[in-house]
Amino acid sequence: MRDLGKRRLKAELMLDDPELQEGGEYHGKEEDYALLRFAFYKCAKCRKPYFGGRKACDAGDQAREENFNAQDLICPGCAGFDGTCATHGTDYMYVIIIIIIIFSLIKY
Numbered sequence: 001m002r003d004l005g006k007r008r009l010k011a012e013l014m015l016d017d018p019e020l021q022e023g024g025e026y027h028g029k030e031e032d033y034a035l036l037r038f039a040f041y042k043c044a045k046c047r048k049p050y051f052g053g054r055k056a057c058d059a060g061d062q063a064r065e066e067n068f069n070a071q072d073l074i075c076p077g078c079a080g081f082d083g084t085c086a087t088h089g090t091d092y093m094y095v096i097i098i099i100i101i102i103f104s105l106i107k108y
Helices: 002-011 030-037 061-066 094-105
Strands: 038-042 049-054
Touching (some): 002 038, 002 049
């Protein structure tokens, strides 16, 4: 997941964040900073890590924990998404899958 974190920092244009610069708390610790800022999960099917989005805040964590089922954590590839962007490949396609999963979990 650490390599995935470094790649995500680059993709999100966050390598210039002050915390990563000389004198910053995470200078030379890009992987740790990525794990602080981003959510990564292990796919319940293929067991590979995937990017789940930015960690926005801790609000709602208790509700998420009460309804959490690790079997719901499915990467875009295992979820059947086979689209590929000509520029980015499949790196950014997680957004579509995350939205689908969120809407399927919402109880109206």
